[in-house]
Amino acid sequence: MSTLAPARGLPPRRAAGPLRRLLRGPWLLLIPAAVVVLALTGWPLIQLVIMSTQEFGRAQIFGAPPEFVGLGNYLDVLGDPAFWAVLGRSVLFAGANVLATMGLGIAIAVLLTRLARVMRTVVSIGLLLAWAMPPLSATVVWGWMFDTRAGVVNYLLSQLPGVDLIGHSWLFEPLSFFFVATVIITWQSVPFVAITVYAGLTQVPGEVLEAAQLDGTNGWQRFRLVTVPFVRPVLLVLLMLQIIWDIRVFTQIKALQTIGGVQEQTTTIGVYIYTVSTAGGNLGAGGAIAVILVLLMIVPAVLYIRSTLRQEES
């Protein structure tokens, strides 16, 4: 359907001024959403960029006028080894999570296509349960499972011959802390990837696969040459989303730090912005780091948006 006719009985459109056009048809319907999003996403975004170019510390929080310092905050941040440590940690951590999530998710999706119906439903329900858990609840539960003294993980592993992990702290060593964090995040993200990829796999036309089979291809060749190209757009979108989510992770790291772990050695960039801005009281530097985080996301975000629009239009 094309344009909405104006309500019946109205005279045909006159040359309308901008205000009049705004108050008619689609624009009127868009106004409430636009006002809320502009006020609470657009305006803060502008404020963020301004703040990142200002000297904005405790004095300014209590009312002193902020002083414009140009790129000063950015230079301070980029010259701070602590920032680079946080950034490197975040990138490595996100990389490990994305690899684990995509790998396991795709493997489980393929597994789902191979299972008989009852078993597939059982596995799907399990995946949905993990997916549905609130991230904070999930983190707290895993924290309890990895508990030093009474955690079930230490107990079960200690049942293996030659292993005694009772009293072992999983959260004290940074690498081990991130291992636990990766387990939590992967556990929660895999269901989404697995179920989405599975949906994509079921759309692969059977005739094409049969034709390929008649041409003498083996199973792996058919998977690589027919199935993978068919689901590639879905995989790309998933990959971008996982990168975006995992690089800025906050809830799981923050909650895990509450349960145990050395904060300075386990902070990722999402938590770092929070710490610098609140506990550190340096909103200028926090703003600069936040802008850097936004810039980091541009490439995966643009790829995601392009891919979404393309599928939308096809």
Place this chain on the structure above:
Amino acid sequence: MSAAVSSRTGAGGVPAASPGAPSRRRPRRRGLGGRIVLNVLAVIVFVASVFPVYWMVNSALLSPGSVRDSTPHFWPDTFTLGNFIGVITEPSGSIEFLPALGMSLLVTLSTVVAALLFAFLAAVALARFRFVGKRGIVIAVLVVQMVPVEALVVSVYRVLDGWQLLNTALGLILVYTATVLPFTIWVLRGFVAGLPAELEEAAMVDGCSRFGAFWRVTFPLLGPGLAATGVFAFIQAWNEFLYALVIMTRPETRTLPVWLRAFVQATKETDWAAIMAGSTLMAIPVIVFFLIVQGRMASGVAAGAVKG
């Protein structure tokens, strides 16, 4: 999903199918050994997915003394509801559950109503009108989704501070509404576009007004779409942690996630059973809603986000 929303639950933007739906492909015949391997793998995936959820509920049902026994109790043999009752009725210090539950319900339900209403209007504009600048708006919806909460939170704090809305439900409702709107618009737009406009046109031929045709014909068919989108908004708002942590700083304005973190901080050395009870109470509504609508949600997301 809205990348602006920090939780992954209900994530979308890509298709998902109802996992119980029959696959068009028949499982291929394979040897007994192959079938055993597949089913063993399936059991491993199932146990790994479910065990933490089971462990949360199991620990919550154990008596506080037995939860820390050196040999864990793998089923609630020292069954008690005392942990739940304790969490609800005996606040430790200022970490009270009921006010946090009330705040979470108020904020979440208000967000759902506001987001559904605003998103519905915008979705109709984007699905039923053709106008200059429409593509720009569609792209803007996607771009806004990509702005990370983690980057925005401090400046949102300052903006709310300027409007005297810190530590108020209204402030958090506005923030959550803005956060979930891009995704809810996107999904609802897919639902509206999926309903044939010819029905409305037929009603208009029969004498309905434009608005009447939409209201009497299309709107009733949108029920499933509105329900699925509403549940999405509910889960996002209910789970949200970072904004709530920064904006609701007073004990009496905490939402459930902030309450849970404070509770962990205060009792983690002593009372895991109570923490698991609190965690379960927070998770139950989300899990129930999620499981109820997941099929519709998934098809809605597929309709809204991919097939167009």
